[in-house]
Amino acid sequence: MITQYVFYFLSFLAIMFGLMVVLSKNPIHSVLYLVLTFFAIAGHYVLLNAQFLAAVHIIVYAGAIMVLFLFVIMLLNLNKETEPHKNVWLKLSAAVASGLLLVVLVGSLKNAEMIAATNTFDPNVGLIENLGKTLFKEFLLPFEVASLLLLGAMVGAVLLGKKSIK
Amino acid sequence: MVFSTYIIYKAILVLAVFAITLLVATYSTYAERKIAAFLQDRIGPDRAGPFGILQPLADAVKMFMKEEMIPSVSNKWLFILGPSLAMLTACLTGVVIPWGKSLFIDGQEFSLQITDLNIGVLYLFSVVSMGVYGIMIGGWASNNKYSLLGGIRASSQMISYEVAMGLSIIALVMTTGTLSMKEIAAQQHGWHWNVLIQPLGCLIFIICAFAETNRAPFDLPECETELVGGYHTEYSSMKLGFFLFAEYINMFISSAVISTFYFGGYNMPFVGRWIHDPNMLAILGVVFLFVKISFFIFFFMWVRWTLPRFRYDQLMNLGWKILIPLSILNIVITGAWMMRGEIIQLFTK
Structure with missing residues (x-):
């Protein structure tokens, strides 16, 4: 409660x-x-x-x-003074786009109550031992690929940060 | 244990830890002046009370009595929030430190740790990473170029050294196999101090602890020769006092964390041979922990009054180009040592 x-x-x-x-x-x-x-x-x-x-x-x-x-x-x-002033049409189109997104979200969530949860909630799943086991047993490949992605992003950021590349 | 006794006991423990933290921090200011005087062949404060022992009280009264000024153009709420946050994050860290073994009274266990989170190390780390906000917000809200530069220096320095600190903790977590501070302290029973298992990690951690607490030789955020007073230039009265006091609390907590992580925590070898009463051992453990903490506080001061301040580029080079590669190397060596059986098998096949 x-x-x-x-x-x-x-x-x-x-x-x-x-x-x-x-x-x-x-x-x-x-x-x-x-x-x-x-x-x-x-x-x-x-x-x-x-x-x-x-x-x-x-x-x-x-x-x-x-x-x-x-x-x-x-x-x-x-x-x-430095704040960019947005034009009225831009604001209007943003309002329309977000309104449409709201409609889509409401439409997709309309029947959400009827779907039963396939996995029952395990209260211990978030504890670090279980999380580590899940990450390194079931999801090892995505986990390692994500680390490669981060490494690539880091190298890219360093490259962009350099003023001149010899 | 009955729920009400549990609540009362925890409340008393929280208050005791809070009071001891403040007391130690107060007397660290006195110790700092005395040690500085000793290293510079002076006498130091000796007017208030015998040997100047009441000096911290006199300082506190002075801080409270001074006129409080808030710059007219600054953001008032954020200006007040800055020192408050610095103080809050400094006090939050004491929660997960195991101050001693459990006491047993009437067959009930009274743990001398406020709470044993199973992610204690990460909790500590998240609070440390919050510590930078107080300085940044204070520096920005002062609406002063020197303060802003000091705040930005502090944040970039703390972010840089957090990385190396986190990596050195990862190697420690690999060997201990737990994130709970209680278990890390308990594992170092006898001579199994982590400093002997992780000497490089310990060195990196101590250096990063100096940088995280903004102590010399890493006190660039408040470098007088370049930035007047750094992030607290515009502060006066007790708000300035809070910033300075938070530094001493951080120093105390860092010493406690260094002792717990690497130097055995409340454990002391050979004591168990002569004393067998568990309660007596627990109390002695607290005493030993405080002896170690006092040594590290002294060490912090010793370094401050011995080494000159780094230049800013030296600071960044040390953080990014030396400490981070070293701590990654430490992780690799630790991993290789832990898997040595498998690696040898791989090559002998």
Whole structure:
């Protein structure tokens, strides 16, 4: 029962902070609200007993990626004058596109209740031993391919970051 | 254990850890001045109380009494949030550190660790990675070029050294096979200290701990000769005090973590031969842990008053080009050693 209330509370926080990311005028405030959103989502992971995912979520997203975002935005020194002014048609088309997306989502979720879960929820699945075994036994190839992808992205970033290639 | 006693016991433990953390941090400021004086052949503070022992109290009163200034153009909420976050993240880390073995009173077990998360190491690491926000937000909200540069330096330095720190912990996790701090401490019973198993990892971890706490020779974020006061240039009164105090708490917690990870935690060899009462052993374990912590706090200060500050490019070179390759090498060597049987089999076939 109490977990249900915690779930609703965390969902409320996540949605509220998510909205604040979009609505706040100052980009620094947006980033800070996004960090809070990540914390709310990490709380959801803890509720699902996936502590490892929660910790990694905080370390990677809130601790590393968002710090870099903050870093870049602070250096750019964005303010009212430098903010690009978008044209009205662009705003209108964005509104129409997101409205269409909403319709599609509602349509696809209409019958979601009728689908029964094929895998029963195992409360221990998120614990680190089980996660490690699953990753290295069942999903070894995708896991290694993902690491190659990350390595490739890293090498690419270093290449792009270099001013001149000899 | 009855639920209510459990709650009361945990509340007392949390308060005790919090109070001890603050007390040690307070007296670290005194120790720092005394050690600096000793290394520079001076006397150091000696006016407040015998041997200047009341100096931290006098400093605290001074900090509270000073006029508090908030720059008129700065963002007020974020300006206040900065030092608060620095203090909060500094205090959060003590939760997973095993301060000693369990006490047994009336057949009930009282663990001297606030909570034993099965991802204790990762929890520690996530809190450390949060620590940078306080400095960054404070530096930005001051609306001062020096503060901003100090904050940005701090964040880039902490991100760079977090990578090497994480990689050195991975090698440790490989040999211990657990992420729980309690088990890591328990495994080092006798002479099985992790520093003997992971000497390179230990060295990298200690260097990174210096960088993460912004202590000399890595104190570039508050480098006086270039940046006035760094990220806390615009701060006054207790907000400045919080920033400075958070550094001492971080130093205490880092010393505790280094002792627990690599130097046996609460274990001390040979003690079990003479003392057999488990409660007595547990209490002695706490004492030994604090002896080790005191040594590492002294070590932090010793280094600060011995080595000059790095240049910024030297700092980045050390982090990215030396420590990270070394820690990856450490992981490879550890892995090869753990799989040595299989590797030898592969070549002898």
